[in-house]
Every structure is written in C-alpha cells, then in structure tokens.
Amino acid sequence: MSLAFPYFTAHSSDFSASRHPYTQEMVAMGMPAGTPFTLSCILLPCLIVYFLPRTSAIGAILLTGYMGGAIVAHWRVGEAFAHCIAVILLLWTGLCLRDTAIWQSVNPFRTR
Numbered sequence: 001m002s003l004a005f006p007y008f009t010a011h012s013s014d015f016s017a018s019r020h021p022y023t024q025e026m027v028a029m030g031m032p033a034g035t036p037f038t039l040s041c042i043l044l045p046c047l048i049v050y051f052l053p054r055t056s057a058i059g060a061i062l063l064t065g066y067m068g069g070a071i072v073a074h075w076r077v078g079e080a081f082a083h084c085i086a087v088i089l090l091l092w093t094g095l096c097l098r099d100t101a102i103w104q105s106v107n108p109f110r111t112r
Contacts, residue, residue, distance in 0.1 A: 029077050042066065050091075057102055060095045064088055 023036045046066055050059025067088050074081035096103035104110055 029073060031073075050095075053099075056095055056099060060091055063091055067091075 026035055027033055046062040049055045067084050071081045071084045
C-alpha cells in the first residue's frame with residue numbers, strides 16, 4: 001500500500017518530464033507550457049524524502065501539499081478531484097501502516 005502513492009506520482013512526474021499529451025492538457029487548463037517539468041522537479045525530491053524512513057512524515061506532509069495544489073487546479077477548471085483525495089488517503093494509509101508511531105499519534109481511538 002505504501003508504494004501505491006509513489007507509483008502514481010512517479011508515473012505522473014515521468015509524463016511531466018517528457019513531451020506527452022499530459023503537457024497539452026495542462027496548457028489547456030491555463031498553465032504555462034513549462035509547468036509539468038517544474039512540477040516534476042518539485043515532486044521527485046518530495047518522493048525521495050517520503051521514501052527515507054527518518055523523514056517519511058515530512059515527505060507525507062510535502063506530498064499532501066503537492067496534492068492540495070492538484071485539487072485546486074482541478075477545482076478551478078471544474079473537473080473532478082476525488083481521485084486526488086483518494087491518492088492522499090493512500091499516502092497516509094501507507095505511511096501509518098509502515099510506521100506504527102505515526103499511527104498511534106494520529107489515531108483518535110488510541111488508549112494510553
């Protein structure tokens with residue numbers, strides 16, 4: 001489960017780095033043509049931080065912010081953004097399953 005989020009985002013960054021129809025879709029959304037490459041340059045370090053065990057929580061926070069930007073971009077043009085929310089849930093579910101200390105800190109039903 002922890003690999004599901006990085007798979008989708010790394011796949012997205014791969015498309016952003018190349019000349020793919022994905023780039024044309026972003027231009028159609030009103031973004032400059034160089035935006036996909038810039039987003040890839042932001043996304044890949046965030047993925048690296050997420051994969052390092054000592055910094056995975058910081059990486060999850062950074063990637064949540066990144067996906068928040070994706071939600072705003074989809075919302076601005078009137079597109080569905082439920083898939084972005086699902087990706088965020090995958091991200092945090094994978095992190096909580098990987099690191100029990102994080103799960104214990106965010107679990108509202110924990111016992112002390």
